Amino acid sequence: MTISAMGVAAFSAPAYLTGDAAQSRIPVNPDVAPHYLSIVIHALPASLALFLGPLQFITPLRVKRPGLHRIVGRIYMISIVAATIAATFATIFTLDGVPVQVGFALLIAAWVYTLARGYRTIRRGEVQLHRIWMIRNYSLTFAAVVLRAFLGLGLALQEPYPWITFADIYTSSVWASIVICAVIPEYFIIQRMLTPLARRQQRRQTAATGRPDRAVA
Ligand code: HEM
Numbered sequence: 001m002t003i004s005a006m007g008v009a010a011f012s013a014p015a016y017l018t019g020d021a022a023q024s025r026i027p028v029n030p031d032v033a034p035h036y037l038s039i040v041i042h043a044l045p046a047s048l049a050l051f052l053g054p055l056q057f058i059t060p061l062r063v064k065r066p067g068l069h070r071i072v073g074r075i076y077m078i079s080i081v082a083a084t085i086a087a088t089f090a091t092i093f094t095l096d097g098v099p100v101q102v103g104f105a106l107l108i109a110a111w112v113y114t115l116a117r118g119y120r121t122i123r124r125g126e127v128q129l130h131r132i133w134m135i136r137n138y139s140l141t142f143a144a145v146v147l148r149a150f151l152g153l154g155l156a157l158q159e160p161y162p163w164i165t166f167a168d169i170y171t172s173s174v175w176a177s178i179v180i181c182a183v184i185p186e187y188f189i190i191q192r193m194l195t196p197l198a199r200r201q202q203r204r205q206t207a208a209t210g211r212p213d214r215a216v217a
Contacts, residue, residue, distance in 0.1 A: 001142065002054035008145045009051040016043040027095050035093040042086035045079035046144065052076045053138040080115050080141070084108055096170060103174045110182065111140050132189050139185040140178075147177035 015023045021036040029035040052072050055061065062069045091104040118133035154169030206212045 001145075004145050004149075005050050005054055005142060008148055009047040012144070013044055013047040016040045029093045029095050032093045034089060038086045038089035038093065040086075042083050042090050046083035046087070046141075049076050049079040049083060049141055050144055052079070053141055056134065057138070077115060077119065080111060080137075084112055097167065099171045100174050103171075103178055107140060107143060107178050111137065114140060128193070132193065135185050135189060136182075139181045143177045143181040146180055147173050150176050 015025060016039065019040070021028050024036060024039060026039070028039070052075060055072055056069060056076065087104065087108055091101050091108065094101060094104075114133050114137035118130055118137050121127075121133055122130040150173035151169060154164070154173055158164050158166075158169070202212065
Protein backbone atom coordinates (compact mmCIF):
# COMPACT_ATOMS: atom_id res chain seq x y z
CA MET A 1 0.00 0.00 0.00
CA THR A 2 2.76 2.39 1.01
CA ILE A 3 4.73 1.81 -2.17
CA SER A 4 1.67 2.20 -4.40
CA ALA A 5 0.59 5.38 -2.53
CA MET A 6 4.03 6.92 -2.85
CA GLY A 7 4.27 5.75 -6.47
CA VAL A 8 0.94 7.33 -7.45
CA ALA A 9 1.85 10.53 -5.57
CA ALA A 10 5.23 10.75 -7.35
CA PHE A 11 3.63 9.90 -10.70
CA SER A 12 0.65 12.30 -10.39
CA ALA A 13 2.24 15.52 -9.20
CA PRO A 14 4.94 16.27 -11.86
CA ALA A 15 2.44 16.79 -14.73
CA TYR A 16 0.84 19.57 -12.67
CA LEU A 17 4.13 21.25 -11.68
CA THR A 18 4.71 22.55 -15.22
CA GLY A 19 1.67 24.88 -15.24
CA ASP A 20 0.93 23.66 -18.77
CA ALA A 21 -2.79 22.84 -19.15
CA ALA A 22 -1.99 20.65 -22.17
CA GLN A 23 -0.24 18.20 -19.81
CA SER A 24 -3.36 17.67 -17.67
CA ARG A 25 -4.39 14.01 -17.71
CA ILE A 26 -8.08 14.91 -17.57
CA PRO A 27 -9.91 17.22 -19.98
CA VAL A 28 -9.78 20.85 -18.89
CA ASN A 29 -12.93 22.95 -19.28
CA PRO A 30 -11.96 25.56 -21.93
CA ASP A 31 -14.78 27.93 -20.88
CA VAL A 32 -13.68 28.16 -17.25
CA ALA A 33 -10.24 29.67 -16.69
CA PRO A 34 -9.90 28.58 -13.00
CA HIS A 35 -10.62 24.92 -13.83
CA TYR A 36 -7.01 24.00 -14.61
CA LEU A 37 -5.82 26.03 -11.63
CA SER A 38 -8.20 24.14 -9.34
CA ILE A 39 -6.83 20.79 -10.61
CA VAL A 40 -3.23 21.95 -9.97
CA ILE A 41 -4.02 23.33 -6.51
CA HIS A 42 -5.81 20.07 -5.74
CA ALA A 43 -3.30 17.60 -7.22
CA LEU A 44 -0.17 18.93 -5.49
CA PRO A 45 -1.25 18.93 -1.81
CA ALA A 46 -3.36 15.78 -2.39
CA SER A 47 -0.22 14.01 -3.65
CA LEU A 48 1.69 15.26 -0.60
CA ALA A 49 -1.03 13.88 1.74
CA LEU A 50 -1.00 10.55 -0.09
CA PHE A 51 2.79 10.43 0.28
CA LEU A 52 2.89 11.44 3.98
CA GLY A 53 -0.04 9.34 5.22
CA PRO A 54 1.75 5.96 5.40
CA LEU A 55 4.47 7.45 7.66
CA GLN A 56 1.84 8.20 10.29
CA PHE A 57 0.91 4.52 10.61
CA ILE A 58 4.47 3.30 11.31
CA THR A 59 4.22 2.46 15.03
CA PRO A 60 7.96 2.62 16.00
CA LEU A 61 8.25 6.05 14.33
CA ARG A 62 5.11 7.28 16.13
CA VAL A 63 6.33 6.00 19.50
CA LYS A 64 9.97 7.13 19.19
CA ARG A 65 9.32 10.49 17.49
CA PRO A 66 5.93 11.83 18.66
CA GLY A 67 7.02 15.36 17.72
CA LEU A 68 7.60 14.26 14.13
CA HIS A 69 4.18 12.53 14.10
CA ARG A 70 2.58 15.83 15.15
CA ILE A 71 4.43 17.90 12.52
CA VAL A 72 3.71 15.44 9.68
CA GLY A 73 0.10 15.21 10.91
CA ARG A 74 -0.31 19.00 10.68
CA ILE A 75 1.19 19.08 7.17
CA TYR A 76 -1.13 16.19 6.19
CA MET A 77 -4.17 18.06 7.54
CA ILE A 78 -3.31 21.37 5.87
CA SER A 79 -2.67 19.52 2.59
CA ILE A 80 -6.10 17.89 2.75
CA VAL A 81 -7.86 21.16 3.56
CA ALA A 82 -6.17 22.84 0.55
CA ALA A 83 -6.81 19.81 -1.69
CA THR A 84 -10.46 19.70 -0.62
CA ILE A 85 -11.16 23.36 -1.33
CA ALA A 86 -9.62 23.02 -4.81
CA ALA A 87 -11.37 19.66 -5.40
CA THR A 88 -14.70 21.39 -4.75
CA PHE A 89 -14.02 23.74 -7.69
CA ALA A 90 -12.70 20.87 -9.83
CA THR A 91 -15.92 18.95 -9.08
CA ILE A 92 -18.10 21.90 -10.08
CA PHE A 93 -16.24 22.56 -13.35
CA THR A 94 -15.46 19.00 -14.42
CA LEU A 95 -16.53 17.87 -17.88
CA ASP A 96 -16.94 14.28 -16.66
CA GLY A 97 -20.67 14.39 -15.92
CA VAL A 98 -23.13 14.43 -13.04
CA PRO A 99 -22.51 10.86 -11.70
CA VAL A 100 -18.80 11.71 -11.32
CA GLN A 101 -19.68 15.05 -9.70
CA VAL A 102 -21.98 13.32 -7.17
CA GLY A 103 -19.28 10.73 -6.34
CA PHE A 104 -16.59 13.37 -5.81
CA ALA A 105 -18.95 15.57 -3.77
CA LEU A 106 -19.62 12.67 -1.38
CA LEU A 107 -15.92 11.85 -1.22
CA ILE A 108 -15.10 15.48 -0.39
CA ALA A 109 -17.70 15.50 2.41
CA ALA A 110 -16.40 12.22 3.85
CA TRP A 111 -12.75 13.34 3.51
CA VAL A 112 -13.36 16.55 5.49
CA TYR A 113 -15.66 14.91 8.06
CA THR A 114 -13.22 12.09 8.92
CA LEU A 115 -10.34 14.59 9.13
CA ALA A 116 -12.32 16.87 11.45
CA ARG A 117 -13.23 13.91 13.68
CA GLY A 118 -9.61 12.73 13.67
CA TYR A 119 -8.44 16.19 14.77
CA ARG A 120 -11.14 16.66 17.43
CA THR A 121 -10.54 13.26 19.01
CA ILE A 122 -6.79 13.79 19.38
CA ARG A 123 -7.31 17.29 20.82
CA ARG A 124 -9.46 15.59 23.49
CA GLY A 125 -6.78 12.96 24.09
CA GLU A 126 -8.94 10.13 22.70
CA VAL A 127 -6.06 8.26 21.08
CA GLN A 128 -7.93 5.09 20.04
CA LEU A 129 -10.75 7.10 18.44
CA HIS A 130 -8.18 9.32 16.71
CA ARG A 131 -6.62 6.17 15.30
CA ILE A 132 -9.98 4.91 13.99
CA TRP A 133 -10.90 8.22 12.33
CA MET A 134 -7.47 8.60 10.74
CA ILE A 135 -7.63 5.04 9.36
CA ARG A 136 -10.94 6.02 7.75
CA ASN A 137 -9.51 9.30 6.50
CA TYR A 138 -6.38 7.81 4.96
CA SER A 139 -8.42 5.06 3.35
CA LEU A 140 -10.37 7.79 1.55
CA THR A 141 -7.09 9.49 0.55
CA PHE A 142 -6.03 6.09 -0.81
CA ALA A 143 -9.11 6.15 -3.09
CA ALA A 144 -6.82 8.07 -5.48
CA VAL A 145 -4.65 4.94 -5.84
CA VAL A 146 -7.60 2.54 -6.14
CA LEU A 147 -9.21 4.84 -8.74
CA ARG A 148 -6.09 4.74 -10.89
CA ALA A 149 -5.83 0.96 -10.54
CA PHE A 150 -9.43 0.59 -11.74
CA LEU A 151 -8.79 3.03 -14.59
CA GLY A 152 -5.83 0.90 -15.69
CA LEU A 153 -7.94 -2.25 -15.49
CA GLY A 154 -10.80 -0.58 -17.41
CA LEU A 155 -8.48 0.63 -20.16
CA ALA A 156 -7.03 -2.87 -20.46
CA LEU A 157 -10.58 -4.25 -20.82
CA GLN A 158 -11.28 -1.83 -23.66
CA GLU A 159 -9.10 -3.89 -25.96
CA PRO A 160 -11.23 -7.09 -25.85
CA TYR A 161 -14.49 -5.11 -25.24
CA PRO A 162 -14.19 -2.00 -27.46
CA TRP A 163 -17.81 -0.91 -26.87
CA ILE A 164 -16.89 0.17 -23.32
CA THR A 165 -16.41 3.94 -23.46
CA PHE A 166 -13.86 5.94 -21.47
CA ALA A 167 -16.78 7.68 -19.70
CA ASP A 168 -18.08 4.25 -18.56
CA ILE A 169 -14.63 3.31 -17.26
CA TYR A 170 -14.07 6.64 -15.49
CA THR A 171 -17.49 6.82 -13.83
CA SER A 172 -17.45 3.22 -12.63
CA SER A 173 -13.83 3.56 -11.42
CA VAL A 174 -14.68 6.70 -9.41
CA TRP A 175 -17.65 5.00 -7.73
CA ALA A 176 -15.93 1.64 -7.19
CA SER A 177 -12.92 3.31 -5.56
CA ILE A 178 -15.11 5.39 -3.23
CA VAL A 179 -17.23 2.41 -2.10
CA ILE A 180 -14.22 0.13 -1.59
CA CYS A 181 -12.23 2.74 0.35
CA ALA A 182 -15.21 3.56 2.57
CA VAL A 183 -16.06 -0.08 3.36
CA ILE A 184 -12.69 -1.87 3.74
CA PRO A 185 -11.48 0.11 6.80
CA GLU A 186 -14.76 -0.68 8.57
CA TYR A 187 -13.96 -4.38 8.31
CA PHE A 188 -10.55 -3.86 9.97
CA ILE A 189 -11.91 -1.47 12.59
CA ILE A 190 -14.68 -3.90 13.56
CA GLN A 191 -12.58 -7.10 13.35
CA ARG A 192 -9.28 -5.88 14.77
CA MET A 193 -10.33 -3.17 17.22
CA LEU A 194 -13.99 -3.41 18.23
CA THR A 195 -14.40 -7.21 18.29
CA PRO A 196 -11.57 -7.80 20.86
CA LEU A 197 -12.99 -4.91 22.91
CA ALA A 198 -16.51 -6.41 22.85
CA ARG A 199 -15.11 -9.84 23.79
CA ARG A 200 -13.16 -8.39 26.73
CA GLN A 201 -16.24 -6.54 27.93
CA GLN A 202 -18.32 -9.69 27.58
CA ARG A 203 -15.79 -11.72 29.60
CA ARG A 204 -15.79 -9.06 32.34
CA GLN A 205 -19.60 -9.09 32.50
CA THR A 206 -19.74 -12.88 32.61
CA ALA A 207 -17.13 -12.94 35.40
CA ALA A 208 -19.04 -10.30 37.40
CA THR A 209 -22.59 -11.65 37.01
CA GLY A 210 -21.99 -15.30 36.22
CA ARG A 211 -24.39 -14.85 33.32
CA PRO A 212 -23.26 -13.85 29.80
CA ASP A 213 -26.40 -11.76 29.09
CA ARG A 214 -26.40 -9.55 32.23
CA ALA A 215 -24.83 -6.10 32.26
CA VAL A 216 -22.95 -4.97 35.36
CA ALA A 217 -24.92 -2.21 37.07
C1 HEM B 1 -9.93 11.53 -1.54
C2 HEM B 1 -10.33 12.71 -1.84
C3 HEM B 1 -10.19 13.29 -3.21
C4 HEM B 1 -11.14 13.94 -3.89
C5 HEM B 1 -12.53 14.26 -3.40
C6 HEM B 1 -10.60 14.29 -5.18
C7 HEM B 1 -11.27 14.98 -6.15
C8 HEM B 1 -10.79 15.21 -7.42
C9 HEM B 1 -11.52 15.81 -8.50
C10 HEM B 1 -12.95 16.31 -8.41
C11 HEM B 1 -10.73 15.85 -9.58
C12 HEM B 1 -11.12 16.32 -10.98
C13 HEM B 1 -11.66 15.08 -11.66
C14 HEM B 1 -12.44 15.30 -12.93
O1 HEM B 1 -12.55 16.43 -13.41
O2 HEM B 1 -12.96 14.31 -13.43
C15 HEM B 1 -9.46 15.27 -9.20
C16 HEM B 1 -8.39 15.11 -10.03
C17 HEM B 1 -7.14 14.76 -9.60
N1 HEM B 1 -6.79 14.31 -8.35
FE1 HEM B 1 -8.05 14.10 -6.80
N2 HEM B 1 -9.31 13.83 -5.25
C18 HEM B 1 -9.01 13.23 -4.06
C19 HEM B 1 -7.81 12.66 -3.69
C20 HEM B 1 -6.66 12.76 -4.44
C21 HEM B 1 -5.38 12.29 -4.01
C22 HEM B 1 -5.05 11.67 -2.67
C23 HEM B 1 -4.51 12.53 -5.02
C24 HEM B 1 -3.06 12.18 -5.02
C25 HEM B 1 -2.49 11.60 -6.00
C26 HEM B 1 -5.25 13.17 -6.09
C27 HEM B 1 -4.72 13.59 -7.29
C28 HEM B 1 -5.45 14.07 -8.34
C29 HEM B 1 -4.91 14.36 -9.64
C30 HEM B 1 -3.44 14.22 -10.04
C31 HEM B 1 -5.96 14.79 -10.42
C32 HEM B 1 -5.93 15.22 -11.88
C33 HEM B 1 -6.34 14.03 -12.74
C34 HEM B 1 -5.20 13.11 -13.01
O3 HEM B 1 -4.12 13.56 -13.45
O4 HEM B 1 -5.40 11.90 -12.76
N3 HEM B 1 -6.54 13.29 -5.70
N4 HEM B 1 -9.52 14.88 -7.89
